[in-house]
Amino acid sequence: MNLLNKSLLHLSVWLFFIIALWSVFFYFNMLNEIKESVDEGLDNYKRQIIYNVAKDSTLLDKNNFEEGFFAIRQIPKDKSIRIKDTYIDTLMYMQDADDEAPELEPVRLLGTAFENKGRFYELKIINSMVEEDDLVEELFREAVLLYLLLIAAIILLNRFVLRRLWQPFYSFLNQLQHYRVGSSKHFPEVKTKTQEFTDLQKAVHILLHHNVETYEQQKQFIGNASHELQTPLAIATNKLELLIEKGNLDTEQAGNIAEIMAIVERLVRLNKSLLLLTKIENKQFLDNKTVLVNEIVNQSVNDLEEIAAFKNITLSVDASAELTTEMDVSLANIVVSNLLRNSIFHNIENGTVAITISEHSITISNTGIPTPIDELQLFTRFHKSETHSNSTGLGLAIVKAICDLYGFRLSYRFEDNLHYFELRVN
Structure with a gap:
């Protein structure tokens, strides 16, 4: 994951949690504001009802909510003293104009007590919350939509801003990746006024120099x-x-x-x-061209036929496809020649060497000692077998260095008493 995407990922995660917390706070705050508004209305109704009861005592006969939005019943004095104004959410059967029968609807209920002409009464007032609940639900949907749009907008905006901010860095990095010591004429440069990037350029120039x-x-x-x-x-x-x-x-x-x-x-x-x-x-071989490995293999086989015949070793080539790659021709010849020489010189009398060429790899198998070789030592400099002490011990090390130079994959395995060297170029 590149630095731009990683920055966006961290930013998105933190934004997700921060705005989520804000959305929850916003939702409950709006819900609380709506309930406070309803409670103020209920409190106003309470004062009006108490005032009207003092003028019209027939209102005291409304003992249930079927006759209106409030209910009054007489209670003892000691009980009235204990009653405080309470606001609660509850459900009651109510019938709207478009309802065929009463249905449970959410209501806000105020419970209180008052005195009238020396007697004490409990007063309950209700206010339908249907419209308010619809409003809260709508607010919730709007908050969620706003939350998603805000997250998307911030991420897109920051992606645009961060991309522009990091563009000089990626341009500089691209130049640095294509820079080659000994062949590139100019050092990578970054055109920006950002101090950190200019400091990076100075440090890189010192190292490159x-x-x-x-x-x-x-x-x-x-x-x-x-x-x-x-x-x-x-x-x-x-x-x-x-x-x-x-x-x-x-x-x-x-x-x-x-x-x-x-x-x-x-x-x-x-x-x-x-x-x-x-x-x-030191990467002093930079004359890269399109190389047909099949031709190099055939030429190397022809060059080594006399040596193989002297040891009674059979050479065979099985090319199922043409293998091409971009590299220096002289290094390609060295790779193939060294692998073939290694397979011939470390072979046995009347042995075999088989070269298999596919679209992406070349595999060389040969007879030899009936035991596997330690791959870590095999490509180490100056590693020589006891039977070939006159060898320099650098043949396979050179092959490995060339493969590392071009990013090829060189591997060794031992199967069915045969030693396999596989070189994958793609």
């Missing part, structure tokens, strides 16, 4: 190392070859020189592998 300097120093070191190491190794190889060509060496001396030449050749291979690995990690 440092990375560019380090990158250039590494490139220079790689070039110098390549020249300084390869030249003396080539000279040593040539001199050893001249000694052997003179032919005035005995068998023991010739054997010692051959061992030295093998060591020098191993140093040459190791130097080349380390330089290649460093270039890969």
Whole structure:
């Protein structure tokens, strides 16, 4: 979840609770205001009835609500003293003009007591709450609708505002994702007056400037190392070859020189592998093109056929589809070549190597030792099997570094006494 959506999520949750609490408060407050208004009306009716009873004693005969909206009955003095004005909600049978028979309707009832000519009476006054209940229900629906509209409006408004607010950040982030040390000419820039974003730009520029300097120093070191190491190794190889060509060496001396030449050749291979690995990690291979992996596999098989034939190893290719990807052609050749060489060199006499190509992956299976290999050590630098001590131990490490560079998935498994290396490019 990106920062914009996460901000909106937190904002929406808090708004939901805050406005929900406000809506509840608003609803009950309006309900209380309506009841207070009704109670004021009942209190006014009470004063009028008491005043009219003093003039017209026949009103004291209204003992039930069938004759009007109030009822009076005589009570003892001690009971009247205990009666206080009370307002309650209740239900009573009432018949409106559009009702065929009396129905239970909500009413607001005021209970009180008064004195008239030395006698004490209990007075009950009712006021129908049908209209008020309809009003409360309508208020409730309006409050809910207002609540939903308010939530939606605030979220949409904040999304628009936040999107505009964070737009410079996302633009800067997009530039940063496409920036490549050594190939991009300009640093990412953000056009905004927001202080935090300008501070972020300054910090990123400092880091990128440092990375560019380090990158250039590494490139220079790689070039110098390549020249300084390869030249003396080539000279040593040539001199050893001249000694052997003179032919005035005995068998023991010739054997010692051959061992030295093998060591020098191993140093040459190791130097080349380390330089290649460093270039890969520094992303110095940026000539990406559309590569047809099938062609590279066929070329590598042709190049390694003689080595495989020498060990009586059968090579087979099963291509059910064309596998293409965007990468540097030289690195694609290294990946396929190193995987095939690994499968041949770590094979057994009369073994097999099978290459399967699908639309999204290439799988290489080979016979070999009848036990699985630890995958964590398999792609580790300088990891070598005991039977191939002359190996540099960097072949699969280079393959793994190239896969990491392009986001490919390289995996190993052991099934049915076969070692499988699967490379998924899509």
